[in-house]
Amino acid sequence: MPAARLYPIFTQLAGRAVLVVGGGNVAERKTAALLEAGADVQVGATTFTPQLSAWAENGRISLIYGEFAEEWLDRQWLVVAATSDAAVNAQVAAATERRRIWTNVVDDAALSSFQVPAVIDRAPLVVAVSTAGAAPVLARLVREAIERVLDPSLGALAALAERWRGRIRGRFADLGQRRRFLERLFQGRVAELVRRGQLAVADAAIARELAVTEAEPAAGSVVLVGAGPGDAGLLTLKGLRALNEADVILYDSLVGADVLALARRDAERIDVGKRAGAHSKSQDEIHELLLAQARSGKRVVRLKGGDPFVFGRGGEEIEFLRAHGIAYEVVPGVTAALACAAYAGIPLTHRDSAQSVRFVTAHCKASLDTLDWPALAAERQTLAVYMGVAGLERLRDRLVAHGRAATTPIALIENGSRTTQRVVLGDLANLPQVACEHAVVSPALLIVGEVAALGAQLHWFGAAPLTAAPALARAA
Template sequence: MRYLPLAFDVHNRPCLIIGGGTIATRKARLLRKGGARLIVVAPEIGEELRVLVAESGGQLFEAEYQQELLASGDLVIAATSDPAVNARVSADAQARRLPVNAVDAPDLCTFTFPSIVERGPISIGISTGGAAPVLARGIRAQLEALLSPRLGDLANMAAAMRDAVKQAMPEKARRAFWEWVFSGPVAAEVEAGRLGEGERLLAEALQRPSSQPASRGEVYLVGGGPGDPDLLTFRALRLMQQADVVLYDRLVSDQVLELVRRDAERIYVGKKKQFHSLPQDDINQRLVDLAREGKRVLRLKGGDPFIFGRGGEEIDQLADAGIPFQVVPGITAASGCASYAGIPLTHRDYAQSVRFITGHLKEGELYLPWNELASPGQTLVFYMGLTGLATICRELCEHGLPASTPAALVEKGTTSAQRVVVGDLNSLPRLAEEKSVEAPALTIVGGVVGLHKKLNWYKP
């Protein structure tokens, strides 16, 4: 390790920047975040940089670099477009034992700027010592996805309560207390955006420092998307890593399930045609029971939990039982599968509206408003419609849609096993049988399907 990561306090300290262009401005923004007093030297200085200097209470020197100016700074940044000037600044600064950074010239630097993840008072620096800055930015992106944007709120709360904790309990007890704060119900409340409730729990715990309150269970209702783990939201990923137990559906892909915390208990509650591993009422009650045990329960669903996912029924029972819950939307199958199949759900020339419809058979029949569905200028997306595909196509034709209306099946959409079968209302049932299409498969009907061949970009 050539570069030792250190945290340098620049608050109200003079930081000298040689250069007045875009690169200098970028460094000035970062220093200004740390509260530095900016001193800028350059023949020409950009407007934004001028504003930053004025805000910091610093100084502008509209002139060529002169060695004597180094006396005005505690650290130096060489950010001109002239490598020779940057090299001279570096040599002069090092001769005075001043920390110096020369932009894009690691050999001229005594310190480098890491790629930074910031959450309030928390900052994480990722440095490659100038060897691979793009790699550092990629690592930063991964950390940004994992760390809650409310982590800074939690740190600020801890800072505000630090003295009170010192007074309330002996030193030996403090570490366990703070571990409870950062991994227990206080952190959960802050993560959910309930800062006031988190503060109340922390203050309540200080009244009885010998024993922390029992952890309160909570349910996370999370949409896992149509299959590709890259389509998960940042929030979904964070809650998946926090859960103690996960109840998951058949439509949750193996790749998405792999991102759940490894030591979490896993309970399969998926449903197939004519087979339910656990009836819906039992699932609802199981969520309540597990939360009452103080567990953080992840209810992981394919797609979006509020679009044919029965998520509303589940949180309705949680609300009745007084169980706290969070809902994280996911990319629904219609959006994800259509996008990966190159089929825009709306298009100015083909469809001005889109309808999501359940194709699930009840007692072997489909009871749908066929007259409304068989209207031109709209896209129809049928969920769970593979079994009733022949009925869907027949009814749409009988109620006015031409048999030549384009239609498609997207099997296992957004995954490496995705297949797209394209035909029309007349041919699609036959094609599905010939090609042995299996669930999960989404049915899309409308003129937009005709764009599949031209717009298809996903090659699994």
């Protein structure tokens, strides 16, 4: 028989009498939670844990010695049966049912008239999860998932709103206006300040917000969020929170649909199409979009593939925002070099062969001309090259010309971390041919260095790597 649907309720127990029947460890845990709620707790049993005895000595609880008797229920608002004796628990349940007292029998949903949920505590914000006693372990797992999503600062934010509640109600008599103000409060600049621990500044920000006339738009802000290379699981918790608070999202073409699906459902989405060699929006146009959206009072997320500060032009964007007085925040992402290499089973450093790693971008001939080729061609290092696949021959030729061995292993990682990931292994000499033969397309990352060869043995994600014969061996 399926579990009955429960009516969710939060009870006010401060100063109210609650009885716990049982004196063991389970009863101790239940008593601790009731004390947190401010209940006047009595515990009845034949023996008690040292902690229960200590609480009684300190006057925090009262103890009743002996076997359960129905008169223990006099004046009780709530009862918890937490003994190890099923018969005693059933006796308690029957007595409380007669007296119409809400009762929880630990680990026995059938005898209980209320369930104790799994709790996410961000006091005064509390989230409760219940499966009506059908699957307590599942409730715990759901609680853990919510714990990871809810920022610890939410409790402080709720307390801040409580302090300002009277003034907010006085300022906005209209319920709709009040709701919009509170949404802005919880999703905007004030929430950012509370996350940063700047509570006094947050108080001042609320005062300023309340002083703004209805004709004046609220100040907007921009958050630069790194989406990672594709796998939505690599999005950071802070990035996820920003997406769920966004009014508008400006996203690059390399941002995966799975990541966008995590965003707030009613957020406006604007594709700014940043992809190597195919920009639907110029950088200046993106700047103007950020400025216009923020000045209209919106919470803007600039969502970038990888990390905003690693070949993502994030520095240019926050320089522009700062110059125009727009508040901004940066949420780093897992950059492509780290994620793609890891998903291909290729360590970027290795004490036997690579003591350093260099991140390089080489999207066009002009960018190739600016690189320090003697340094890049040095041995015992790994190159992680962010690029399309058009300049591979020129890159190969310059590395070899400046001393990097033609037999140096390489790995081309296409769509790294996504379900469509492909890895092609070869050597520097046959790099352009390998890319052509396997029709490697962007987005692709190139790894150059001895560590690339480890992908053949250490791969773990997706299909096994495609391995090309060394160019020198093929020539022979």
